[in-house]
Amino acid sequence: MAEELQKWVLMVTAQTPTNIAVIKYWGKRDETLILPVNDSISVTLDPEHLCTTTTVSVSPAFDQDRMWLNGKEISLSGGRFQSCLREIRSRATDVHDKEKGIKITKKDWEKLNVHIASYNNFPTAAGLASSAAGFACLVFALAKLMNAKEDHSQLSAIARRGSGSACRSLYGGFVKWIMGKDEKGTDSLAVQLADEKHWDELVIVIAVVSSQQKETSSTTGMRDTVETSLLLQHRAKEVVPKRILKMEEAIKNRDFASFAQLACTDSNQFHAVCLDTCPPIFYMNDTSHRIISLVEKWNRAAGTPQVAYTFDAGPNAVLIARNRETAALLVQKLLFCFPPKSDADLNSFVLGDKSILKDAGVESLEAIENLPTPPEIKDPSQRHRGDVSYFICTRPGRGPVVLSDESQFLLNPETGLPK
């Protein structure tokens, strides 16, 4: 790198989805390498509604690695960031940008610093797996910048070092994280079971539940579960392997009844082992319980599952409806039970694919107030106003992509600093 090159800045911007596990990951067999005690399966959510955008840039002018998350500089000193940066750097290859006249050799990457800016198009604190999308995007974007030749599956094993569930965000559609056997974790990676077009009738409604309770972080929680639960090992060794096979079959055959049954029971069992932890971990609250009861009653009355529910390490419900008609019904029932506070704006109460409101015939706050009592609700006076902060309507979506539109870049192409 000659002196005259000091001024160049090279950058890549990528967009990566978040994902929701339908067979849960809970418990590590290796804390540092982030190796899980069982396989897991997830659905990738449409990045149009929930995603992370990350711009990574390199310049000889950068004197250290720096990162900004949602506009605020954060430390990269954590072991997880360092693992991802180190692993990607070691896989960097020669880069030749003819247009800009930049040449970077494999060896140069060891000395070059990067700037990273990352942005979530959804509230970070809402417990919507922002770290999954975030680390997947970081690794994917850096791999593109550094011309790493690894495929998505190999990159997933690196993203895994940032956040376990991040590995599943390297693909769209339906994804399996294979736990692997290798002590070093080389075979603990994600594979795609089916892309997002395979089963595109599914509609996903997320209820972001209001909560005052401070939650146990999933890292701390799963460590405590591994150390103290007497049920976790039985789950990991005896229960999950069979469920994984069944879930793969259900996805392959678009068998919603089996899919829903497996997703719901596995979500419940994950929360059961949390409760079996010392001290016990409660991620679901009374609102979560009410949503489950609503769905369970509906599914039973219908004779076959209409909606699946799954809950991660927080009270938010992720509801997967078998098709758009069912989703419209689901939205009606949810809005009846959990109407917005009186000062709310419908536009900020239902996010994502708002067209569902038209299908549900609920296009105003008055329409919500006048909804008929769902048959699952015995006491129509029991409307839990404000207990859900907002809903997001989405669907299964695609995997990571590189964005070429400069207006979407998060760093200034000249300075490599946040715009």
Place this chain on the structure above:
Amino acid sequence: MAEELQKWVLMVTAQTPTNIAVIKYWGKRDETLILPVNDSISVTLDPEHLCTTTTVSVSPAFDQDRMWLNGKEISLSGGRFQSCLREIRSRATDVHDKEKGIKITKKDWEKLNVHIASYNNFPTAAGLASSAAGFACLVFALAKLMNAKEDHSQLSAIARRGSGSACRSLYGGFVKWIMGKDEKGTDSLAVQLADEKHWDELVIVIAVVSSQQKETSSTTGMRDTVETSLLLQHRAKEVVPKRILKMEEAIKNRDFASFAQLACTDSNQFHAVCLDTCPPIFYMNDTSHRIISLVEKWNRAAGTPQVAYTFDAGPNAVLIARNRETAALLVQKLLFCFPPKSDADLNSFVLGDKSILKDAGVESLEAIENLPTPPEIKDPSQRHRGDVSYFICTRPGRGPVVLSDESQFLLNPETGLPK
């Protein structure tokens, strides 16, 4: 029985305690005989504060078996009542009441009808194991009336047919229900581990939690768990047997640290298998969770358990304090977090052994309002007013007794009808 005897009425009144399991019973291996999938251990609660009183009477004038519960006639046609009545009748022996000049032979009992009146000194619907005390009292009183020679342990196997946990109410103190091996259930019965004087420092505070949710009955709930939970068998076969041995040791040695650790983790595991049931069963609510968090934080800060918690098939917390000083502190903390509604009367908000209020320095509603923020509570504005309906302060107590004071009889000695 000659014609002139038609007018006599013979009666017995007994009082039987309720009990709280510290190693839980959840799941039957035989629904009809009520045979459990694991042993369980309980603490008998002082009947002064929580008990059932039952008067049973016999007269040749009674034309059918009848029963009144809390003053209201109820049907005896259920299988559980019939099992208990049949089993006790078959063990009846000759009775000779010289004073009244009554002679009943073993054979007469087959034709004689009984009247039964039962009364709980606590709200039946509060989820405080009223059926346990009720069936224990029914069986105990009938055995006395009919001069059955069986000891308490043998009677416990009959009470078990009424309600599984009833068998543990045949003894005071600390009681084990041995699951047994016999297919007919003859060896599934209760034994006393230690009487109530063995460990009389313990103080028990029950928080009766306000709930709008209709609960799953324990009969239905445990059937669903046996049929659908993939964790229950592991719990019953691998986890509980070891815990039973440890809990027996803890009780024997009055080792509160072990006792509390076992009671809390077993309660949590019971609720975990409920959550692992399809559809999932939620007995605890946000208030229950808050009480657990409070106790867990306190215990951790103290370095050794001060209070154990355990929850049955409902949201009520049963809190066992290591001694009276700790109990007074516990009451302070609970009253801070869960003050009564503003229109409440302290006298009906803390029931049972009210002297604890003096020890806690909380003898007025004003004193509750002025309580200092417990160190476990981060946000002192978070006082959950009205979330606990009332508290009952009690202690380990004695087993069944016969009451001789006629004023306590629930049936008129002349007519055999409710007073």
